[in-house]
Amino acid sequence: MSADRFLPGLVFLCLGALAARAIGLTVGLNHLLVAIALGFVLANGPGVPDRLRPGIATHKLWLGAGIVLMGASLTLEAILEVGATVLFVVVLVIGVTIVVVETLSRTVFGLAERLGSLLAAGAGICGVSAVVAVAGAIRAREDQIAYAAATVLLFDAITIVVYPIVGELLGLSDVVFGVWAGVSMFSTGPVVAVGFAHSEAAGQWATMTKLSRNALIGLVVLAYASYYAQTGDGGRPSIRLLWAEFPKFVLGFLALVVLASAGVFSPAQQTAIENAYNWLFLLAFVGLGTEIRLDELRTTGITPALAVLVSLLVVSAFSLALLVLLF
Template identity: 25%
Template sequence: MVNGGEETGGNSARGKSTVAAFLASARKLAPGLAVALLAVGVSLLVHALVPMLPAMTIAVVLGIAAVNVPGTSSLCQGPWRAGLNFAGKHLMRVGIVFLGLKLSLGDIVNLGWVSVLLVAGVVLLSFAGTYALGKLFRLDGDAPLLIATGFSICGASAIGAMAAVKGTKHEDTVLPVALVTLCGTLAIGILPLLMNPLGLNALEFGQWVGAGVHDVGQVVATAQTAGAVALSAAVVIKLTRVIMLAPIVGVAGVLERKRHTKDRLAQDARNALTGETVAAPRFPPVVPLFVIGFLLMAALRSTGWLSHGAIEAGALAQDIALGAALFGLGSSVRMSELFDTGLRATVMALCAWALIATLAFGAVHLMAA
């Protein structure tokens, strides 16, 4: 009986300790998460008033402003930091899962296999070309890979997915997200001005935007300037690019595991020679769980079982999660540091943007042929 009482008392103490730790963590995260959610509300309101401005772009800009304006800057580095970092990492993954609800595989199949293959070709060539440019401009670490993923597939969401597979530090995703936001925002203002000089009709313009602009919100904001036909074409083409997220992240996961296997064998050999015991590197997932969730959501949407209300609710959940994540990432962008270290990366990103726009333009003409 005594032992049973001691065990019960021990379990009770451990339970209380777990609850106390959870509450302490929640108190630490709450200020930053509350500010991030408030920023999302402001972003959605501004987008409702000015549809040309994508809510996700506004969220990033608000985050950048918050960390660079006296007063809120110290809060971003102090009591808000833990919650903002949590949003930038974990809510990004939640948003990627809900992004799957935007995908209807039937719409993609209806494009025809030629168009689907052309879009896939644009993604692969954009990825390879942007990665090569990143190496040519001697960008550090995983920056070339993250920028290539974001520019060729679906902006910040793709950057977050690739960063998870590579184990990239949170702070190292900040510059790629800032660059993909910059170039996507430029597209909103510049591409509509090129529609008539390039001789594009509404359908072709929509296809060009869908194949060449990075984030879904930026695609919508750019294409809607040419009307409903352009918007519809742009969204379907864009979502065809989004589905490429899973295979590209999967390939990166396989390559990363091979690298870790080599590192582990090398470490085991060193341990055998020195007699020391050094922990082997952890194996990353081939495909992260949230990417599997993204695919499951896309499959669920494709069944036609979901009501319009459920799809709209999923879209709102995605906006809230991604908006909070992008505000968190934006709040890590100090303009002084960006100007000091990001000029070379900015030039590289603009070159990549021009490359992707050119590849997309060529694909549009092949679709019409």
């Protein structure tokens, strides 16, 4: 596969990142949110030309690379300072989210069991990635996967706008806002974006919290596979499937945290790495914006969206109240 086919899209991501930084500095807006807006305008205005698609599709790679490099700016001491509390909140909120979505889907909105499970996994763990992983384990239909994925993307788009506004209005601290975004929003990209839109520290806490959620995807897939296997209508997830869906940038992130804790990086090197991951995030978020397409969001069924909306309101309020109490 020729690298030339990626070049036009990569050039667009770079130009978009430069434009986002310039606009942010000029008008006082957060440059990461501007980057998402630029991608959104392209996708929903003239549309993404075919020649740009391969390069733009690499935006998930740049997001993962940025998260890995961010590990160099953190230490185990800083993480462990409130790590046990954050882990407790993560596990509790995942459990509450899955129970609330499953209950609403089955008893209030009358959705099919598997569709409810896909929505619960997407809301509880890591968005579309969790939807796809669980779908393979429970043998969900293609239309159910499509509905669940579209619903997750809808709320990714909404929370990117709403969370920064709520955080500003409530005057949330960096730790509270970052962990709140990390435990209650759905997909990794939007979580990182709104975290860093609030502050550098909030972005770091949002990312760490979200990574801890992502790392639990294997347990959730196994739990759902076991449940549906008891009904005689589920599949058995293989080690290959679990490894394929596991977010491997978590391992890279942890490796750099260990190196930073050992004092491997000088202050100058850490500054350079921080600058590098900020630019990688800009590239990633320009691409992320192109995935928010209004025509696809309009196809989302109203009932799945209502179930997830009620769940999001409940879980967001619960997790925020819990975090304010703990921190």
